Amino acid sequence: MRAETHLEEALKRVVAEKGWQWPEKAVIEPPKDRKFGDMSANVAMLLAGQARKNPRELAQELAEAVEAGDPDIVRAEVAGPGFLNVHYSLDFWKKTIRLIEEQAERFGFSDMGKGRKVQVEYVSANPTGPLHIGHGRGAALGDSLARILRSTGHDVETEYYVNDAGRQMKILGNSIWVRLLQDQGRDIPDPDDFYKGEYIKDLSREVLELHPGILDMAESEAVDICRQYGMGKILEGIKTDLEQFGVEHQVWFSEKSLVQNGKVEETFESLKKAGLAYDKDGALWFRSTDFGDDKDRVLRKSSGDITYFASDIAYHHDKFKRGFDLVVDIWGADHHGYVPRMQAACEALGRKGGLQVILVQLVNLLRGGEQVAMSTRGGQFETLKDVVDEVGPDAARFIFLSRKSDSKLDFDLELVKQRTMDNPVYYVQYAHARICSLMHKAGEEGFKLERSAPELLEMLDTEEDRELLMALDRFPDSVEASARTLSPHLISFYLQELASKLHKYYTTHHVLSAEPLRCKARMILLGCVARVVGNGLSLLGVDAPERM
RNA sequence: GCGCCAGUAGCUCAGUAGGAUAGAGCAUCGGCCUUCUAAGCCGACGGUCGGGGGUUCGAAUCCUCCCUGGCGCACCA
Numbered sequence: 052m053r054a055e056t057h058l059e060e061a062l063k064r065v066v067a068e069k070g071w072q073w074p075e076k077a078v079i080e081p082p083k084d085r086k087f088g089d090m091s092a093n094v095a096m097l098l099a100g101q102a103r104k105n106p107r108e109l110a111q112e113l114a115e116a117v118e119a120g121d122p123d124i125v126r127a128e129v130a131g132p133g134f135l136n137v138h139y140s141l142d143f144w145k146k147t148i149r150l151i152e153e154q155a156e157r158f159g160f161s162d163m164g165k166g167r168k169v170q171v172e173y174v175s176a177n178p179t180g181p182l183h184i185g186h187g188r189g190a191a192l193g194d195s196l197a198r199i200l201r202s203t204g205h206d207v208e209t210e211y212y213v214n215d216a217g218r219q220m221k222i223l224g225n226s227i228w229v230r231l232l233q234d235q236g237r238d239i240p241d242p243d244d245f246y247k248g249e250y251i252k253d254l255s256r257e258v259l260e261l262h263p264g265i266l267d268m269a270e271s272e273a274v275d276i277c278r279q280y281g282m283g284k285i286l287e288g289i290k291t292d293l294e295q296f297g298v299e300h301q302v303w304f305s306e307k308s309l310v311q312n313g314k315v316e317e318t319f320e321s322l323k324k325a326g327l328a329y330d331k332d333g334a335l336w337f338r339s340t341d342f343g344d345d346k347d348r349v350l351r352k353s354s355g356d357i358t359y360f361a362s363d364i365a366y367h368h369d370k371f372k373r374g375f376d377l378v379v380d381i382w383g384a385d386h387h388g389y390v391p392r393m394q395a396a397c398e399a400l401g402r403k404g405g406l407q408v409i410l411v412q413l414v415n416l417l418r419g420g421e422q423v424a425m426s427t428r429g430g431q432f433e434t435l436k437d438v439v440d441e442v443g444p445d446a447a448r449f450i451f452l453s454r455k456s457d458s459k460l461d462f463d464l465e466l467v468k469q470r471t472m473d474n475p476v477y478y479v480q481y482a483h484a485r486i487c488s489l490m491h492k493a494g495e496e497g498f499k500l501e502r503s504a505p506e507l508l509e510m511l512d513t514e515e516d517r518e519l520l521m522a523l524d525r526f527p528d529s530v531e532a533s534a535r536t537l538s539p540h541l542i543s544f545y546l547q548e549l550a551s552k553l554h555k556y557y558t559t560h561h562v563l564s565a566e567p568l569r570c571k572a573r574m575i576l577l578g579c580v581a582r583v584v585g586n587g588l589s590l591l592g593v594d595a596p597e598r599m
Numbered sequence: 600g601c602g603c604c605a606g607u608a609g610c611u612c613a614g615u616a617g618g619a620u621a622g623a624g625c626a627u628c629g630g631c632c633u634u635c636u637a638a639g640c641c642g643a644c645g646g647u648c649g650g651g652g653g654u655u656c657g658a659a660u661c662c663u664c665c666c667u668g669g670c671g672c673a674c675c676a
Binding site for chain 1: 603614615619634636639656674676
């Protein structure tokens with residue numbers, strides 16, 4: 052059992068015996084400074100009023116009760132304003148080894164999600180050009196989140212929303228068409244809304260090859276062909292890029308299909324019926340102010356076209372009808388103004404709290420400290436593919452997941468390529484590789500990894516053994532915290548800590564030259580560390596190499 | 600003008616529903632390889648947590664007012 056859970060249960064028993072109410076705000080966690088003990092609890096401070104005692108005395112009372120009643124707790128003492136500090140026996144920490152052996156690749160997993168259906172929608176970039184590095188951050192985050200939620204007992208489905216119905220697609224078709232004509236020597240200026248990227252030229256060339264007669268077609272028909280072809284080709288490219296990045300979406304959902312299936316009209320009807328939509332100035336409006344938005348929003352323009360917002364409401368309506376208890380959308384931070392109205396819409400659909408939006412801040416791409424310009428329209432930008440080709444998917448993903456999503460991220464290609472501590476991915480992977488290399492070497496010397504046995508575990512008796520054991524015990528907590536707060540970076544930080552303890556262990560204790568029993572015991576421990584590093588990295592979608 | 604996010608060591612950042620003396624890495628300085636990967640380890644230096652006020656036993660964390668930076672405020676998507 053994990054230390055936090057263990058201490059919580061022990062304290063709860065004592066508190067119940069005394070007839071007190073367990074305080075909701077109780078925090079039980081490892082203290083920041085190890086000299087305070089292995090685990091620490093603040094319940095005495097919270098209980099003082101209720102019990103009409105001063106916190107120190109109360110903590111003392113709890114300490115004595117908990118120490119006497121539990122063989123795993125070797126010492127409990129009071130410090131500061133009434134903290135209860137608990138020291139666990141080394142044997143207690145060794146139980147984690149058993150747990151890791153039993154659960155293996157499932158160690159760290161839990162059922163906290165209780166099978167709740169969760170959808171994670173991410174990337175969903177308009178198919179108007181290749182993915183750039185900012186999309187990469189969203190991709191890494193969404194993919195990792197899906198893995199983390201799955202591992203904590205959620206029923207997860209991942210999705211990419213394809214905006215194939217709107218204005219951007221028309222602009223794409225037009226851009227390709229205009230480029231095609233320009234290539235034929237026609238003197239046409241670039242329209243205002245125009246994609247200028249090099250890839251547009253390639254597409255127009257390909258269209259002409261496939262449809263030699265396109266120049267004689269009516270313009271609307273020609274533009275339509277350009278749009279169709281361009282979108283298909285770009286989507287294909289996006290899929291390939293994501294695949295190379297190790298990211299996969301289970302469902303690709305088409306905006307167009309919503310419109311064609313009448314889902315948008317359906318949603319309009321149900322909003323009207325609920326009195327949440329009304330006509331004004333020839334347009335149809337959604338009463339989003341009823342739900343805290345600062346103005347009402349247009350659903351159907353006076354031109355008769357529906358807005359992006361309208362199909363997005365229908366889209367989320369559809370998501371909920373598909374039975375998701377929670378929908379997680381990952382958007383670029385430049386869409387943050389859009390969140391209140393989308394939340395309003397979900398509330399109007401009767402699903403308040405059913406949508407959680409994660410905004411991911413910009414990625415600032417640098418090369419050796421120099422800014423690299425990025426703009427989809429202008430055509431000068433670093434694509435995700437270029438970045439992944441240059442630094443590799445592992446390093447890129449790890450960096451993306453090493454910051455909380457609402458911080459801006461500096462991504463320096465030179466630093467990410469470097470194999471230094473500026474680049475923590477190598478540090479963590481190196482920990483794994485070091486252990487694997489030891490295993491390999493031990494294997495060559497005829498050593499066979501055994502399962503733990505009491506006489507072996509007896510040999511784990513140093514401070515570094517203890518440090519590693521305690522760190523292993525924390526892994527499930529860190530996974531749970533990252534699932535609860537939808538924050539993969541917590542796992543990334545945990546792994547760096549664990550790796551640091553491993554490297555220290557490696558430097559301090561020469562494993563293979565120890566006496567046979569001790570050597571075996573250490574290999575078992577390090578095997579557990581490798582397992583946890585591997586499990587953690589897999590939640591981030593990063594490879595755990597056996598050699599480097 | 601309104602709103603969202605950020606401001607923590609020289610730099611890049613952690614800090615999980617308020618908890619103890621605010622933590623890592625990089626950089627700087629000083630140590631550690633005749634043995635398992637030195638892509639490593641140990642030590643030193645480094646801070647009025649942007650600023651002021653408030654809430655309480657206790658604030659980087661919550662409230663409020665300012666300052667700075669980024670982004671958004673469409674019958675665009």
